[in-house]
Amino acid sequence: MPGPHLERRHVTVVGAVIVRDGQVLCAQRGPGAQEGLWEFPGGKVEPGESPAAALRREIREELGCDITVGDEVTTTTHAYDAVTVTLTTYWCTLADNVEPRPHEHAALDWRPPHDLAALIWAPADVPAVHLVGMAF
Numbered sequence: 599m600p601g602p603h604l605e606r607r608h609v610t611v612v613g614a615v616i617v618r619d620g621q622v623l624c625a626q627r628g629p630g631a632q633e634g635l636w637e638f639p640g641g642k643v644e645p646g647e648s649p650a651a652a653l654r655r656e657i658r659e660e661l662g663c664d665i666t667v668g669d670e671v672t673t674t675t676h677a678y679d680a681v682t683v684t685l686t687t688y689w690c691t692l693a694d695n696v697e698p699r700p701h702e703h704a705a706l707d708w709r710p711p712h713d714l715a716a717l718i719w720a721p722a723d724v725p726a727v728h729l730v731g732m733a734f
């Protein structure tokens with residue numbers, strides 16, 4: 599039986615597909631793991647937390663704004679070298695007129711859905727990117 603150090607860590611992550619005026623908010627990771635890759639802002643779900651509550655908390659921390667969380671886009675699992683990520687993305691809207699700011703990301707970019715695929719995304723996000731690109 600492999601020791602615990604050989605078992606990949608598994609994390610449950612939520613990502614926000616924030617839509618405004620027909621554009622989708624894309625976020626570029628800052629220094630650290632997967633630096634420079636694009637993702638849907640969000641993060642890990644904490645024990646006892648609902649996915650929607652986790653997403654609202656992460657977006658407040660990362661972008662300084664409040665969102666309304668809607669239906670799921672998709673759930674995908676991707677095995678990275680050190681960790682396996684199960685990512686669930688949700689359709690979201692901004693809850694008020696507060697403009698999202700990159701507190702933790704290197705950059706933010708609003709793009710029409712068909713332009714998302716021109717960016718280089720974290721591997722776990724690629725199925726969601728294609729679904730979003732076809733959705734509207």
Ligand SMILES: Nc1nc2c([nH]c(=O)n2[C@H]2C[C@H](O)[C@@H](COP(=O)(O)OP(=O)(O)OP(=O)(O)O)O2)c(=O)[nH]1
Pocket residue numbers: 609611612613631632636637638639640641642643681683685720721722723
């Ligand atoms: N937030 C987010 N993370 C993603 C996406 N795709 C993807 O593979 N990941 C990975 C990167 C990380 O390994 C993990 C999420 O980590 P994170 O650093 O964003 O979350 P966190 O703020 O809760 O993390 P931490 O500060 O506690 O380390 O999931 C995505 O679209 N959004």
